[in-house]
Amino acid sequence: MSNKQTLIVIGNGMAGMRTIDELLKLSPDKYDITVFGAEAYCNYNRIMLSPVLAGDKTIDQIILHDFQWYQDKNISLHTSKEIIGVDPVHQTVTTDDGSQVNYDKLILATGSNPIILPLKGKDLEGVITFRDIDDVKIMIEAAKTHKKAVVIGGGLLGLEAANGLMVQGMDVTVVQRGSILMNQQLDQAASDLLQSELEQKGLTFLVDCETTEFIGQDRVEKVRFSNGTEVETDLVVMAVGVRPNIALAQQSGIMCERGMLVDDTLKTHSKNIYAVGECVQYRNETFGLVAPLYKQAKVCAAQLANGSSDKYKSTVTVTKLKVTGINLFSAGDFNGDEQSDIVIYQDPSGHIYKKLVLKENKVVGILLYGDISDGNWYFSLLGKQEDVSAIREDLIFGKQKVSESLL
DSSP: OOOEEEEEEEESEEEHHHHHHHHHHTTSSSSSEEEESSSOOOOOOOGGGHHTTSSOOOOOEEEOHHHHHHHTOOOOOOOOOOOEEETTTOOOOOEETTTTEEOOOEEOOOOOEEOOOOOOOSSSSSSSSOOHHHHHHHHHHHHHOEEEEEEEOOHHHHHHHHHHHHHHTTTHHHHHHHOOOTTTTTHHHHHHHHHHHHHTTTEEEEOOOEEEEEEEEEBBEEEEOOOOOOEEEEEEOOOOOOEEEHHHHHTTTTBBBBSSOOOOTSBBTTEEEEETTTTTTTBBOOOOOOHHHHHHHHHHHHHHOOOOOOOOOOOOEEOOOOTOOEEEEEEEEESSTTTEEEEEEHHHHGGGEEEEEEETEEEEEEEEEEOOOTHHHHHHHHHHHOOOGGHHHHHHTTHHHHHHHHH
């Protein structure tokens, strides 16, 4: 009879399995671990789906833990298995085939769901999201037999999808509701440079454009917009954002707002239940980038291993675009406010744009387009919150110029 505690992980994605990685380093023999994953695949790097779509990577190359790894670590993995209920009182989970499993500790790592616009025609064949391996397979297959694609959403994921479909040989139109592409990471000036460069690569853009309907018999044939215009298409990819996947937690009585509420150690408000990743709400923040997810994993694992006093702290993260030949670097408050000082360097002919946002002589925001060579240096200044008044005059010109001026 094992004296190990039972640990169940709901979600076989990057955050949940990184937590297990960290836990096995700290306390490899403390738990009997069972993992339930809704997808048919083992653990893979979701961030690298864009390079798979663009043909730069294969699915095998983005696998983080293959099936053998689970066996070697004595982890029981159940793929294509959905958990339909959690009972925090009796500490059980219920699977979609009705069986119940007991736990001593539970990690919820259910990720997020892509937002599907509630429009007429959204259920037509050829209208998909860009979230998992199956979506990528559908896109690659569609590109073999169809010519035109429309991507709804000009954010990070939408542009990566558009680029990948273009590489696969499709004519791609990107539809953005506002005027700024990647509006979470760019301002208008940087967006204009990006749009120009992507148009030169072959993408078409419709900005300030609202989608109202998908038209077709069985498969999508056209997209209609609020101004009455239409474009023909064989494929629609919705990339308009994600929402924390909290349905299971909500129906199980686990406290949620936009995400599952967790404390500084990634515990939920329910006893012996933790949550990590995109399903989490920490203070008033939800998460979509991998860096904070991995930090959460480390803190949660330490807590599970030995009740560590390590605490999770939100930090500024960097955004980069996975499109060959496009260099951009964005971090912090790149827009600023009335109290900010904004320093800008522009070289339109060289497709270079640099913007630093300062507050009280400290870097609080960075936006670089075209030349990102000083990105990490600026980011270290932002992280350390150093006073830059002594180097302010040369700061926008980069680390080498600052070094020369200090000689």
